[in-house]
């Protein structure tokens with residue numbers, strides 16, 4: 206019994222410690238922002254943007270396409286029973302842009318890039334590369350975390366827009382094929398009902414998610430200890446924590462937008 | 465030059481260093497011996513402020529590392545080269561880029577100066593043919609030599625070597641030993657952790673044996689070789705039982 210309580214206490218203490226570390230890391234990274242405007246950091250950042258985009262492009266496209274098609278299929282089915290299938294456009298567009306696009310993209314990027322950042326920095330930690338940087342007076346925050354944070358903060362919204370676009374495209378195909386809603390009718394309905402605010406909240410979410418993915422990945426990476434097992438553990442933890450944060454933050458951002 | 469005074473360090477509930485004191489003079493090459501897990505790497509980490517002692521003082525180049533600002537620490541570190549046990553190179557940069565890293569990130573040097581220094585450092589460790597390769601494309605011994613080139617490229621006053629010759633073939637070891645000896649002639653202060661007794665006797669001015677968190681013996685090379693101290697004898701002769709086996713029979717270590 207006491208062992209159980211002790212373990213819980215240990216877990217809570219650790220979580221608080223990690224959260225604190227993550228928040229401090231985020232602040233320190235933001236304070237280091239001026240360092241981004243050097244040729245070397247810019248180059249690192251552009252390389253990462255390129256790698257991240259390339260690395261998540263295909264899977265995002267496929268997932269988005271099918272998500273859009275599934276949304277259209279289910280939504281269309283319900284709407285058709287009411288004779289309202291012409292409303293498919295707005296339903297798909299709004300949900301893709303406001304909710305599904307940012308959420309889905311965040312999950313994909315967490316699994317592919319967030320875990321990668323944790324594993325990469327974690328490996329550097331256990332193989333003493335982070336220590337080596339510190340001895341050379343190269344701040345790991347400036348050198349590693351800053352370019353990753355910036356790259357993800359830029360890549361996530363771009364991929365989100367791309368995902369929303371592909372999703373809507375997939376939905377329009379299903380709408381035309383399965384429910385006889387023409388492409389023109391679909392896009393008119395979508396565009397007439399979509400508000401600029403929907404796009405804004407989608408983008409705000411995606412930026413917040415991008416920052417979350419990079420911060421959690423870097424935090425877990427820098428806190429890695431204990432060899433290869435530690436690296437695997439860091440990657441796993443980064444994914445789980447980011448998933449939870451994305452869901453929770455996503456909810457509160459939607460709530461804030463709608464109220 | 466380097467002074468550790470009554471340094472005590474507890475890690476994961478185990479006292480690794482207990483009241484350790486040692487002074488390393490300018491221009492001296494001190495070899496630090498000891499069984500695996502006795503805290504040799506931990507001692508080196510204290511000398512560059514990667515670890516802070518729980519109690520005691522560490523002074524390097526006349527500056528205390530125990531009560532210091534980040535700037536002061538950076539100033540000391542810029543004079544210290546550190547060779548890690550596995551080289552600790554960044555795997556996405558080529559060998560030459562790795563070696564150039566400290567110059568490009570923290571020194572304001574002209575590109576031609578950087579290139580020249582990198583070339584010299586690589587030649588010194590006989591890697592001048594391999595500058596374009598990635599760390600993953602060369603052997604462990606070569607990575608270690610590249611790590612040494614990186615430690616030397618900013619012309620440090622102090623070089624700390626963590627097992628520079630472990631896992632190296634005898635020829636690569638000789639390259640390293642020769643280099644350490646050449647550095648000695650330039651007046652650089654060096655601390656070298658090793659398990660390689662040949663290398664220790666070849667490069668050392670003085671040899672220290674770390675045991676139970678303290679410097680158990682500290683002698684110049686000849687005295688150390690002929691020492692009658694039972695712990696030193698056990699270490700030199702590799703006997704299984706003796707004072708060094710006490711409480712450390714598993715000889716466990718994390719690295």
Ligand SMILES: Nc1ncnc2c1ncn2[C@@H]1O[C@H](COP(=O)(O)OP(=O)(O)OP(=O)(O)O)[C@@H](O)[C@H]1O
Nearest residue numbers: 475476480499500501502503504505506717718719
């Ligand atoms: N960051 C750390 N946290 C907890 N324990 C540590 C840490 N670093 C080292 N230790 C422990 O301190 C002890 C000494 O480690 P150290 O790396 O200094 O040994 P060493 O003398 O260099 O051994 P080797 O010859 O195997 O390299 C080991 O038992 C190790 O487990």
Ligand SMILES: [Mg+2]
Nearest residue numbers: 504505549719
């Ligand atoms: Mg060691």
